[in-house]
Amino acid sequence: MILDAQEVNRSFRGALELLNSRVEGLQAFDMSENGFWRSFNAIWLTLPAYIVSVAAERLRLGLSEQGMLGSFWIDLVVALGYGASFIALPVAMIWITRRMQLTDRYVPFVIVNNWVTAIGLLVLSFPAFLQLLGLASAGLATIFGFAFAVVFLRLQWFATKATLDVPGIAAFGIVALGLVLNMLVGAAMRGLLG
Numbered sequence: 001m002i003l004d005a006q007e008v009n010r011s012f013r014g015a016l017e018l019l020n021s022r023v024e025g026l027q028a029f030d031m032s033e034n035g036f037w038r039s040f041n042a043i044w045l046t047l048p049a050y051i052v053s054v055a056a057e058r059l060r061l062g063l064s065e066q067g068m069l070g071s072f073w074i075d076l077v078v079a080l081g082y083g084a085s086f087i088a089l090p091v092a093m094i095w096i097t098r099r100m101q102l103t104d105r106y107v108p109f110v111i112v113n114n115w116v117t118a119i120g121l122l123v124l125s126f127p128a129f130l131q132l133l134g135l136a137s138a139g140l141a142t143i144f145g146f147a148f149a150v151v152f153l154r155l156q157w158f159a160t161k162a163t164l165d166v167p168g169i170a171a172f173g174i175v176a177l178g179l180v181l182n183m184l185v186g187a188a189m190r191g192l193l194g
Contacts, residue, residue, distance in 0.1 A: 011029055018112070043114075049125035084188075116159050126148065127148065
């Protein structure tokens with residue numbers, strides 16, 4: 001179940017349509033069972049964001065003078081954090097979709113969420129990348145990060161609303177849950193790193 005360039009292009013185009021509040025963007029995603037399992041492979045597309053995260057953690061821990069990469073423990077913890085943040089909401093949504101009687105919409109939600117999350121991880125790593133290169137101060141990177149996060153959360157909100165066909169407030173609650181889960185994963189990751 002390997003991703004091909006055509007599926008990646010189609011899924012990114014679908015996410016862009018959703019960003020522009022066009023429900024038709026859902027048609028770009030492969031909503032089959034194979035598409036469901038392949039959507040989890042979208043995490044491999046976030047490898048550049050993972051590398052930026054590892055480098056940022058090394059910098060935060062004061063290990064930058066030893067090179068930006070190279071500690072197996074940091075690599076492992078950041079990788080586990082990425083994996084956990086990628087699956088936390090889909091796992092929680094098993095219970096939520098059952099409770100809301102939306103089990104028939106679970107698969108489309110996870111497919112779209114996985115692709116949107118992959119795009120979000122890539123976009124949200126860009127300000128840290130600029131800071132690591134010395135092209136942005138910490139303050140400017142924070143402002144960029146906040147702006148990108150607002151756009152990303154709006155995309156997640158609309159994608160959730162469209163895939164689950166729920167009111168905006170319910171979609172907001174699900175996005176908020178995803179945000180809380182990711183914050184918990186991030187806190188656990190930083191706790192392991194010290």
